[in-house]
Amino acid sequence: xxxxxxxxxxxxxxxxxxxxxxxxxxxxxxxxxxxxxxxxxxxxxxxxxxxxxxxxxxxxxxxxxxxxxxxxxxxxxxxxxxxxxxxxxxxxxxxxxxxxxxxxxxxxxxxxxxxxxxxxxxxxxxxxxxxxxxxx
Amino acid sequence: xxxxxxxxxxxxxxxxxxxxxxxxxxxxxxxxxxxxxxxxxxxxxxxxxxxxxxxxxxxxxxxxxxxxxxxxxxxxxxxxxxxxxxxxxxxxxxxxxxxxxxxxxxxxxxxxxxxxxxxxxxxxxxxxxxxxxxxx
Amino acid sequence: xxxxxxxxxxxxxxxxxxxxxxxxxxxxxxxxxxxxxxxxxxxxxxxxxxxxxxxxxxxxxxxxxxxxxxxxxxxxxxxxxx
Amino acid sequence: xxxxxxxxxxxxxxxxxxxxxxxxxxxxxxxxxxxxxxxxxxxxxxxxxxxxxxxxxxxxxxxxxxxxxxxxxxxxxxxxxx
Numbered sequence: 001x002x003x004x005x006x007x008x009x010x011x012x013x014x015x016x017x018x019x020x021x022x023x024x025x026x027x028x029x030x031x032x033x034x035x036x037x038x039x040x041x042x043x044x045x046x047x048x049x050x051x052x053x054x055x056x057x058x059x060x061x062x063x064x065x066x067x068x069x070x071x072x073x074x075x076x077x078x079x080x081x082x083x084x085x086x087x088x089x090x091x092x093x094x095x096x097x098x099x100x101x102x103x104x105x106x107x108x109x110x111x112x113x114x115x116x117x118x119x120x121x122x123x124x125x126x127x128x129x130x131x132x133x134x135x136x
Numbered sequence: 137x138x139x140x141x142x143x144x145x146x147x148x149x150x151x152x153x154x155x156x157x158x159x160x161x162x163x164x165x166x167x168x169x170x171x172x173x174x175x176x177x178x179x180x181x182x183x184x185x186x187x188x189x190x191x192x193x194x195x196x197x198x199x200x201x202x203x204x205x206x207x208x209x210x211x212x213x214x215x216x217x218x219x220x221x222x223x224x225x226x227x228x229x230x231x232x233x234x235x236x237x238x239x240x241x242x243x244x245x246x247x248x249x250x251x252x253x254x255x256x257x258x259x260x261x262x263x264x265x266x267x268x269x270x271x272x
Numbered sequence: 273x274x275x276x277x278x279x280x281x282x283x284x285x286x287x288x289x290x291x292x293x294x295x296x297x298x299x300x301x302x303x304x305x306x307x308x309x310x311x312x313x314x315x316x317x318x319x320x321x322x323x324x325x326x327x328x329x330x331x332x333x334x335x336x337x338x339x340x341x342x343x344x345x346x347x348x349x350x351x352x353x354x
Numbered sequence: 355x356x357x358x359x360x361x362x363x364x365x366x367x368x369x370x371x372x373x374x375x376x377x378x379x380x381x382x383x384x385x386x387x388x389x390x391x392x393x394x395x396x397x398x399x400x401x402x403x404x405x406x407x408x409x410x411x412x413x414x415x416x417x418x419x420x421x422x423x424x425x426x427x428x429x430x431x432x433x434x435x436x
Contacts, residue, residue: 012148015166019222021170021221022171023168023170025165026164026166027242028162028164029235030151030161030162030164031160032231033160034157035157085157086157099165102165110235
């Protein structure tokens with residue numbers, strides 16, 4: 001399951017979704033809104049997505065992970081809109097029979113998502129704002 | 137926080153415990169009761185712990201992870217007693233500023249816990265039972 | 273038959289151009305590269321980005337990819353999800 | 355002064371010995387290794403385990419570690435938590 005939502009991400013629903021009797025290992029990765037970036041205080045974040053393409057890329061990444069590892073269930077959920085410090089921006093959940101696959105697949109998914117999925121994050125500071133990584 | 141409990145593990149309480157404004161990444165590892173072991177159907181598991189020593193070892197492992205990676209908060213929660221298929225036997229939660237540390241620390245903790253912490257698991261099959269890994 | 277295409281804009285490209293969608297004439301070559309060059313000429317701030325890709329119908333496109341009037345085109349500045 | 359020590363048993367060692375705690379005389383050498391040898395002699399099934407360690411006061415102990423009457427001793431068969 002891949003999704004993009006403006007609502008708070010529900011970890012219990014994600015757990016229910018990936019839970020399966022065949023799994024001995026479930027990994028969750030939460031990307032959360034940190035209160036600073038390189039020690040500069042962050043007030044909040046804004047996320048924007050090219051929904052159609054982002055969902056397609058998320059699905060491609062999930063499918064690739066399923067080719068590489070024994071993934072039985074997964075959830076890739078990204079939030080967009082205004083996020084406050086501490087909010088969950090993304091949750092990757094992966095269920096596998098054994099734990100090495102759960103760690104490897106989860107890490108692959110978030111690393112690849114950050115490289116390929118058309119979602120953009122703006123950091124709002126007290127005295128300005130910046131689209132993350134936009135400039136060299 | 138390290139703990140051993142006979143109650144179901146509460147992932148929401150664990151999340152609350154590790155959540156911190158300084159974290160940009162939180163990893164959870166759930167060890168869950170799989171319905172088979174090497175394709176032999178498992179009916180349930182029984183976990184037994186040498187509580188005093190297990191808690192001390194869990195704390196040592198957490199401290200070592202805190203030396204190696206930038207761990208801001210963690211929870212290591214192991215359940216004992218009778219567990220059914222799908223139950224969570226262990227939850228490792230780690231919060232760090234950046235995600236590589238969260239993955240590395242979480243994986244180190246569960247790998248080391250499985251090697252060092254005096255907790256024992258008995259698999260109950262339809263036609264017998266076995267203490268896992270006890271014999272060569 | 274229309275020779276115009278619609279280009280969707282997100283994040284910093286939306287802010288640079290000042291709108292979330294542009295309607296443009298297809299470039300003479302009909303290729304992604306020329307469309308991108310034309311946009312960079314018209315909005316020079318686009319050249320200051322760390323990268324600027326073009327997606328056509330939801331896939332990252334090569335510069336020599338031909339465009340068609342009904343294609344869904346989007347500018348993709350450096351992504352920063354997660 | 356007592357020369358006896360208590361040994362806690364878990365998992366398969368508890369099942370082999372048939373109790374969760376034993377009270378034993380300190381061995382002559384007063385060392386972990388001799389205590390372990392005595393137990394393996396008395397309960398031969400212990401020798402069939404993949405490993406069998408001894409913990410003293412909550413720490414894994416070497417075979418030449420000296421024992422004292424109030425030590426908390428435990429047999430540690432192969433662990434399988436997680």
